[in-house]
Amino acid sequence: MRDPEFYLPAILLITAFACRLPGIRQTWRDPLLRTVNALLIVASSVFFFAAPTTIAGINRITGVPNFSAPLVYSILTAFSASCLVLIINWRGGPPQAARRVTLRCVTAYSLVIITLFTLFALADAPVERLRDLDTYYANTAYMREMIVLYLVAHTVAALVTTWLCWGWSLKVRGWLRAGLVLIVVGYLLNLVFDAVKYVAVGARWLGRDLDYLSTGVAPPVASVSALLIGSGFIVPLVGPRLSETWRSWSAYRKLGPLWCALHAAPAPACAAVKMNWWSPVRLRLTQRESGILDGFLSLAPYFDRTLHGEALDAALRSGAEPKQAEAVADAAMIAAALAARNNDPEGAALSATAPDPSPTIGRARDLIGVSQAYSCSAIVEAVRVNAARSENTHP
Template sequence: MNGQDYYIPAIAMAVALAFKLPALRHNWRDPLLRSVVALLTLAAAVFAFAAPPTIEAVNRWTGVPNVSAPLVYSLITGFSASCLVLVVNWRGGPPEKTRRTSRRWILGYSVVSVLLVVLFALGDAPVERLRDLDTYYANTPYIREMIALYLVAHNVAALVMVAMCWRWSLQVRGWLRVGLMIIVAGYMFNLSYDATKMTAVVARWTGHDLDYLSTFAAPPLASAGALVSAIGFVLPLVCQKLSDNWEIWTTYRRLGWLWQEVQISAPSNAPAVHMAWWSAAELRVIQRESDIHDGFLHLGPYFDRQLRDAAYERARAEGADEETARAVADAAMVAAAVQARAADPEGRVIEAGEENAVEGPRDLLRISHALRHSPVVQAVRQRAALSGSGLSGSGLS
């Protein structure tokens, strides 16, 4: 692999990190978000500092041959720990247990990182090796132990990740399960990376030469493993966000029928609320619900409780369940009130101070659906329109 093969994944990770940083600034106490940011940061750093041009530059800037080795190995170790911590926080559970487990992984891999630096300092690696340090120094005291330590630590993390994600995937469904299976696939690449590296190093220990496995086969496996695993981590989060947004926009659209129905009740001098096109879907839903409740307040004098009760009995008689019947009854009352308000442009009923509003919460989505689809509501609306008033009777006789 050349420098470009390393820098492209690093840039991809950095772009993903840039999208996450604003969320971290607003919600930095979220352990899951912090874990995602840590993973993306370390993944980008691993690829950036493992590129041969960067290795050469770091060695030259510091004046220490091969000083990039413990740096890159420590970054790989930190990345392994961040993956384990992310899965621990992602899976959830009792907060104290989650924090305790996360701290153990962080502490354990921090010790490994310190040992990597100490072993490099104790060893002697005077000849700069940009691509084959693992095999070139496989038999050098202390450097040999440093190489073995980072490979074992990485392998342990990969095995634990595969086991954790596989067990978890058997307990969940949907996008989360897909993401976990992708992570497992990514870590199979990582296990293959460890196997090729270890095979080449052990071959050196036994007097054989399989350096091509470490120099040419292992790096593409590491790159593929990191990218596939990153997709597995990100996919469920992105898809869940898209699903949530879809549900919110669906709610906004479904409330539209009720919102349009009660617009007639808005005072002519009421200021119109215009939301910018970039306004969040949640804000749009809140505004629409507020408009509907305001409409109910203005329609209150025209609400007919007897009509509502009659519509409820009619819906129940036609086989509707309790919640649906209540929504049909409320929708029928709203439809009749709208017709009555239209027939009273001077607002005489309002001036009379009558108030017939029904107290209690209402299921706005069900009411909106009933306004459009319920035959009971359609019958009430037609009868009210013909009579010119929604207050002249039940409209269901």
């Protein structure tokens, strides 16, 4: 792999971490979110330090050929431990039990990291290898053990995490399940990475050369795996917020026909309050809902309850569900009220009639149904046509 193929995943992962920086101070005491942040940093570090250019630079700075080998293996081991710790905290359960298992996991993998550096210090590896160290030193004393140790530690973490996440994914739904499935797929690719490495190293033990598996196949598998795993941990945290934003935008858009009708000339039923384009969608939705409800209040003197009942009966006869029929009746009454208001520029009805707003359209949760009925219902269109005809015949 070329350097960009290492650095690109590193940049993507650290960017995901940077997106979380604004809220880090408020969530720093949450062990789950702390572990997510640590995981993103460690995962990004794996790719950054595994790039050949970075490897050569660290070897040159330290003056020790292949010093990057135990460093990269240690970061990869820390990544495996971070994933296990995150799953332990993510699943919940008694806090004391989670802390106890977390401590055991961190202790075990810390010992693995210490052992990796110890084995490297005992080994004789004077020839710098930037891409094929695993296979080049597969038969070298202590280097062989170091390579096998990091692969075994990585495999154990992948197997345990895959098993935990798969079992958990069968019990949950929604964004959490989607995230767990991504993690499972990512760790299955991790197992493919380990298998390819085992085959390449084992071939060297048997006197054969399958180095291309280690240098050409394993790195891209690792890149895809890390991105899937990182995405799997982020999706359940970001997904609900995206869903809420999408629902708000969808509701905002669906309220458009009713909003436009109430603000149409020549006699708008309510005043429009301008908002900046960068205003949060939830705030924009609330403003639109409030504006529509204010418009209903101004139209109350023109509401025709008899027409409402007739439209309701017509909608029910056409096969509409009761809630849908109520929305059609409300929309029909609004259409007629708007026409009546336009025919009353002096506001005579305002003093002659006491406000009697419809109880149904006074509830914001029904507004979307009313708005859709206003723009799509044949019954509402018929009321609108009749009102226009009456306006033309009674100047």
